[in-house]
Amino acid sequence: MKNKRKHKIKQFEEIEINETYKDTPSSKQEDSQSNEIDQTSNSIQHQEQEQKYDFNVIPIKVVALTVFLFLLGVIFIIFGLVFLIKNPNKFQQYISLLIVGSLMIIPGVYYSCLLIKFMRADTRSTQQRILNELPID
Incomplete structure (x- = not known):
C-alpha cells in the first residue's frame, strides 16, 4: 500500500495508480513478459486485420x-x-x-x-x- 498514491482525473473521480520502478528486478521481468504479450497480441491483431474476405x-x-x-x-x-x-x-x-x-x-x-x-x-x-x-x- 505504500507505493500507491491517489490522483484526481478531471474532478470526476479518484483512482489509485501503482507506482512502478524500472530499477527493480521484478519489474524488469514483468516488463519483458508484458512486452512479449503485447508483441504477440499485436501480431495476431495485425494478421486478423490483413485477412480480408475473398x-x-x-x-x-x-x-x-x-x-x-x-x-x-x-x-x-x-x-x-x-x-x-x-x-x-x-x-x-x-x-x-x-x-x-x-x-x-x-x-x-x-x-x-x-x-x-x-x-x-x-x-x-x-x-x-x-x-x-x-x-x-
Missing part, C-alpha cells in the same frame, strides 16, 4: 442480378431514347421504356458500387459492413 463470399446470384439489372436498365433507356427521337409523336408509348429502364438501373448502380467498394475495402470490418448491406440470404 470475393467468393458474395454469391454469384447477387453479382449476376446486379449486372443484369444494370445492363438491362441501360438498354431500356437507350432504346427508349432512340425510339423517342425517331418518332416524337408517340412519346407515350416510349416513356414506359424510360421509366422501366430507370427503375432497373437505380438498384443496379447502387449494388454495383457496393461490390466495387467491397473489392477495394482496406479492412475486414469495412467489408463486413458492406456485406450486411447486400441482399444475401
